[in-house]
Amino acid sequence: MEEKTNQVKRIEWIDTNIYGAVTLKDLHAPEQNNMALHVCIDPDQVMKNRNQLSKELQIPLSSFTLPWQKHTDHLVMITKQDIGAGATDKNTSIMNADAIYTDLPGVLIGVFTADCVGILIVDESKPALCAIHSGWKGTAQAITHKSVSLLIKEKKINPARAKAFFSPSILKDSLEVGMEVVEQINAMGKRIGLDTTPFIQLISTQKALIDNQGLNAQMLINNGFQPENIHLSNLDTKKELTDCFSYRNDKQCGEHFTFGYIYA
Numbered sequence: 001m002e003e004k005t006n007q008v009k010r011i012e013w014i015d016t017n018i019y020g021a022v023t024l025k026d027l028h029a030p031e032q033n034n035m036a037l038h039v040c041i042d043p044d045q046v047m048k049n050r051n052q053l054s055k056e057l058q059i060p061l062s063s064f065t066l067p068w069q070k071h072t073d074h075l076v077m078i079t080k081q082d083i084g085a086g087a088t089d090k091n092t093s094i095m096n097a098d099a100i101y102t103d104l105p106g107v108l109i110g111v112f113t114a115d116c117v118g119i120l121i122v123d124e125s126k127p128a129l130c131a132i133h134s135g136w137k138g139t140a141q142a143i144t145h146k147s148v149s150l151l152i153k154e155k156k157i158n159p160a161r162a163k164a165f166f167s168p169s170i171l172k173d174s175l176e177v178g179m180e181v182v183e184q185i186n187a188m189g190k191r192i193g194l195d196t197t198p199f200i201q202l203i204s205t206q207k208a209l210i211d212n213q214g215l216n217a218q219m220l221i222n223n224g225f226q227p228e229n230i231h232l233s234n235l236d237t238k239k240e241l242t243d244c245f246s247y248r249n250d251k252q253c254g255e256h257f258t259f260g261y262i263y264a
Helices: 043-057 136-140 143-153 179-192 212-222
Strands: 002-004 010-015 018-023 075-077 099-102 108-113 117-123 128-134 163-166 176-178 200-202 207-210 256-262
Touching (some): 018 043, 018 117, 108 117, 108 128, 128 136, 136 212, 143 212, 163 212, 176 179, 179 200, 179 212
Antiparallel strands (some): 002 010, 018 256, 099 128, 108 256, 117 128, 117 163, 200 207
């Protein structure tokens, strides 16, 4: 993995027949390298960042195909008719989706996150990829489990060979929640047969710390992913102020972009 410091600031995860990366906060870039039109101050500044990324990747902006996430558990499979959705206008985004999948070459897909986790699922053998946005609300709805289990069932990915890359997100030591969230997480675990105990640390009768990355990683393992193919992030968005956007810190902030595409 290599951090790009002289171009659009990002961490590159994979560059084979599939490219995958996540953009980082950059204090010197327009809107600090915000890539999300739906949470920006100035859309023109975000478009500068998107155009620069498009130029560096040599992928036309018209091939960017993006969702407007709403903390749902919905997966959308991208068709040729969807290509370009959300690329220059948030109102044309793929709506009602927090996970998107494609096996179309040359189509860039991705999700936007601040404290939530972005997950890029890659199967180089197909090739195919899926981008998932999961905050605690998505995790409580088991979006990662639902998405990969459907893709496996329909033979879109092979879990034995697939890889998963996690974006910077709020990590366990920082993700404090109320007991109503713990109850939702525990209920989710019972529904899908996931032991949530290792991922919840009670700190009082009313508060707990949640390991959101760990819960989503376990969903992948329970669906047949190999642990060595799951790459977690050690960047805590609440603590890494230089490199990371954090809604909990700033309320008004930009977002990271977890994205990938299949080489044409």
